[in-house]
Amino acid sequence: MDHLTTLDASFLQAEDSDPHVSLAVGGVSIVAGPPPDYAELVSALAQRAQGIPRCTQVLRTHPWDLGAPEWVQDPHFDIAHHMHRVALPHPGDDAELFAMIAGIMERRLDRERPLWECWIIEGLSDDRWAMLMKIHHCIADGIATSQMLARLSDDGVGATFATSIRGSRQSTGGSLLGLLRPRLNPVAWAADVLRATIAATSAVEHAAVGAAELTARVLSQGPESSLNGSLSKMRRFSAARVELAVMTDVCRAFDVTMNDVALAAITAGYRSMLLERGETPGPHTLRTLVPVSTRSARDFEVTDNRVSAMLPLLPVDESDPVTRLQIVHQRMTEAKSSGQREGASAAFTVAGSVPFALSAWTIRLLTRLPQSAVTALATNVPGPRGRQRLLGREVLEVLPIPPIALHLRTGIAMISYADRFCFGITADYDSAPDIEALSRGIECGVAQLAALGGRDQKPSGATTPS
Template identity: 75%
Template sequence: MEHLSTLDASFLQAEDSDPHVSLAVGAVSIIEGPAPDYDDLVAAFAERAQGIPRCTQIVHTRPFDLAAPEWVDDPHFDIAHHLHRIALPAPGDDAEMFTTIAGIMERRLDRDRPLWECWIIEGLADGRWATLMKIHHCIADGIATAQMLAKLSDDGAGETFAADIRAAQESGPSILGLLRPRLNPLDWMNGAWRATLAAAGAAEHAVVGAAELTARVLTPGQESSLNGPVTGMRRYSAAVVDLAVMKQVSRNFDVTLNDVALAAITNGYRHMLLDRGESPGPHALRTLVPVSMRSAGDFDVTDNRVSAMLPLLPVDEPDPVRQLEIVHRRLSRAKGSGQREGGDAVLAAAGNIPFALSAWTIRLLTRLPQRSVTALATNVPGPRGRQRVLGRKVVEILPIPPIALHLRTGIAMLSYAGRFSFGITADYDSAPDVDALARGIGEGVRCLAELGRAERRTPPDGAGRPIADAP
């Protein structure tokens, strides 16, 4: 039997700690109409689900957490338990769709069955329809979830933007590679010495990064309405921009695409806090940014392989360009400080202690209120090419993140076929202004695009911008 990793199982334990949260992730595919016959959809999805092991497996847990949970085949698997059909009330606009998405995602998945559902949503405006895939986070991280969703399309898993991520591009020699047998004893000794130095350097880098992550988790942030207990109800909203515009902004300011996205998110949160009558201070938006540790050879492996960084997003800065510059500097500093490697080392160490101890520790820690991290911003590389479902073109894909651990909002980003989507999940009672957050993100991208065009037209005067920064 295949066991869940410590990280995979932690999503089950975190869900156990709060009856108001559901740690399922999701994605909505908006598809050109008309919708196919429902029986044809059921037959197609039943066949394709059989090719994805996690779709027909259940989680088997051991009493008292004496061993890690296992994936076992469901002897009573029935596709009818996982496919559902719903229609939007007229006029079938974004508001109706977002309300339906929130209602579906706020309910927990049944652990007695494979941990996924697919909802066929009919009645969208302009004759469109949609599929909402809902998958428990213990099954997969963002990249693995995107691969699973692609396998349910007509063409199966194709090329995705995941090849652009850092972990997939790293191809330096491994320690085992440096120690591979050599005929020349001097070559072997040289390889052993290089391996020792590489291991020592990597370990030191990871230790520094782990210490930095720990310090940030233990440092309370600014009190704000973004933190606190959540209810059992959710709101959902989204902003969609052209990927070409995002790329042009990144070229204009010599930053990464992720920097542009986080700067736009900074703009959205800044305006949200100001509209709420709060002062966005320099420590108001410590943000959990998951980082993929998945190599290119593991794209088809269905599990969680992520670490994390915890940058402060500069909501205290009113100037959009300065926001972008500060985001770029802080993300570069976090990458260089070893936070990514430190988080990975902590997870690896957790996997080497008795499972019962790690499980009980996670349940205890996730029950405690945390006040250091305020938001979640995760970037998921989606398919490069246009997908189809039963011959119909998938026009848009909107990601859906979960919220937990006193984070009242979470944002997932997804690139797909020339579009870049921001999907926002929020607590129903404490974030009634989630649509304003989405508008603020879209306006942030548009503002940076306009400023970038103006800056390209203006000759540089040689005067640099002083940047007030914080760790």
């Protein structure tokens, strides 16, 4: 039986803790040309969805959480329950599209059916249409969702930027499992045992320190900010778009990673929004949840959640773009070496070893508690390297849609697709009417760094990106 992991199930439990929250993730493919015949499109997607097990499975839960939920085949699967067709009002530009996206994503998925929906959106300006895929987070993380969406395209899963992330490149050769390889020399075998034991001890200590650091940061009292608080049921959506080549040029100019540049741009966006609200951005204002993939390259086809987390403070109080990027790079380097990623992974591993009812009730209790320490979400999803096609039509761009929960009033997901890098922003409707200030600030933040990078200025003390 295919059971949900503790991490997978935690997204259901977090959704249960707040009736104003929908923990579905989404992706919008904007496609060139007139839309295909709807019946033809439904037929093609139905055939392709059959090759993705989660698309035809439902959750079976147990009373009192006496066992983990499990995936079972839906005996009454009908794709008509999952396909929807809508049209934008004139003129069909970003404002109408973003409002439609927000309205679709704010509604919860029906747990009596497979946990996904597909929305065909017609009436976009410039002779375009869009396909929005909405998938519950208990099914997949960002990379797995991106792979699922790619399987619905004409060419299926191709080359992806995900192969260049840190987690996919890490080897398990240094683990205790490495001792299982045959060694003819007993002295060499004994040396392997000693090295692996020392490495395992160091890894446990590293993870313990990281877990303690994460716990302390989550339990700390954050400053008063309009960025967190209770949520309404309604959402807003916006997007910031930049050229991937520009991001790459900034990376080279300042010797930092792509993620550093993206987070620096997000910091600039939040700074602009807070200043427009009349708030003074402080050094502790923007504690940010940054999910980190733990998925290896051989597990890209596995549909589940394989993420850990870091909680860096983004320097929203810093006005200089280059100094801001330098601080982001330094703090992300420190976070990567602090054990936070390993600590969060270890915590879910431990949770998975206790009775499911205990972990489920604990997560529901914790997610009901108000928190003010973390104020933002920023998740980076590597997308396809090449342009995709859908029923022979070119996919021009992909917009990621993150959920918001746990008193976070805004969330940002990033995706690299072909030659574009897009920031998708979800916000609470009532508390973030100025969401466009955030998206404009992100685009401006990248443009400022690109202009300064053209003068070959590098932040002092920058280190090699990890």
